[in-house]
Amino acid sequence: MSFPRAHRVFSAAVTACAALAAGRSAQASNPNCSSLPGTIIYGAGGSAQQPLLAQIGTQLALASSPVSVVYSDSGSACAGYNDLVTPTSITGTALYWDGSGATLTCQLDPGGDPITFAIMGNAPNLCSGVTGLAAGFGQFLGPVQPIDFVVPSSSNEQSISTEAAYYIWGFGASSSGNTVSPWGTTADIFTRSASSFVGLFVSLDTGVPAATVAAHGTSESTNSATVTALSALNGTANAQAGIGFVSGEVADGNRSSIKVLAYQHTGQSCGYWPDSTIDAFDKVNVRSGQYWLWSPVHFYAAVNASNVITDANTANFIGLFTGTSTPPAGVDVFEAETGAFTVPSCAMQVWRNGDLAALYSNAPANPCSCKFDFAENNANKPSTCTTCTQDSDCTTKDCRNIGPPLGADAGADAGSNVGYCEVN
């Protein structure tokens, strides 16, 4: 890992603060999005995936042939998807990333800018009024993100169950006889719209209608806004009463101010964190299937009859996450995914075919579980997970590095760089 964990958390927090500040600054100080360097690609979607875009956008801005990623998360997950498939141009301001790592704001064209990709954590059919993927558009899956229930960092709470979430967002704090202590104050229960990824997932998980989830608590417009609201409760008498839900990407970048709760799904008798401990970042329980609430990042773009993305620049961008395009020199997708606190799909030992669908064993063709364990300092990684330079170094017989700098099988490039002993 090139970034120490503490540095990454700090950077994420700085980026989030910068985004909040920049997004509200005078529009006159914002550059026009169309004047940004290099190739410009426009997208829209949820705020849950903003950290991933910040990571890859920063790297692409520094490439020798730079790419400027312009992204609007001012709507919601479903709003971004609808903007793509309707289609509807985005207007006002949008986010972009330069090489500094800061999240900046640019001014969209007064007539609006069409988007060529959308991102959300859920499949389209969870969006109100949508029955499935729109004709002429394709879905492409990226790294995995957990959905986290979170409280102020000063809260004493450690865990929550499916059933407790049903009570909290199903009845609300004002429902006499149905409140869950200490979460009994409407103002300190935070929720999201019925078109946000995390709101839809809490609905799907608990069985509470999305509109009901959205109606119970103080509604926040983005994942970062939920973090800000919960953070503000630290040091107040209401800190114990605060609770909300955000994407793991956003939660993990703000652990200094919020606490991720262990989640006990129906049928479990103990709550688990996405990670092996409350302080770890190893996503062991997401990867093994012991933590229920997770979903891959969903990319959407226009495709041809062969399900090939028709816009070449968008194809190159989304292909970074699906493995169909070669990263430009200096761009490390693994680094971007882990830097955003997501799990590369090659590190997942389970998978599911749909939103919160049944789990099954997963054996990636080019696994990176050991590399991920090293990157995230998993203290309990398998004893077979060691660094290597050739296949014969590994009891697993497979010295790999998904790269860069190596290819999928480091054993074929013996001796030149470090690899990791993967299971297959």
Added chain:
Amino acid sequence: MSTSTKSRRLVALFLGTLAASGALVAACSNDNANPQPTTPVYTVDDSGSPTPSADAGQDAGTPAPDDAAPPNVDAQPTQLDGAPVLDAASCAADGGCWSCTPETTSEFLNQCSGSQCSPFVNAQRLPNYDGGLPPLN
């Protein structure tokens, strides 16, 4: 990581289970019976710990394990070390957690692991909770 010893956890489980439900068997299938306080953190490994058995029920919101055809699962249950298991019931017999290679959603959720966990005791914390969810207003 939990500082509780294995024996301490087992004793706590046993006593607490009696207090909560009066039925020891329920501890393996119903989290209502879980008597542990809300703040402790445990490790659920295959040495024996307070976890439900593999046949712990799932609610209607949990997709059936057979909804998707798992392409990479073993037809024959194996222990986590890869050794075959002739009697699948033994996978959950010792500590309650699923000690064989998980194949279904319930088994993945309840597999033995070295991870910390913290129970949320529905019966103690949810008003009028009897194991089922009250209808929404």
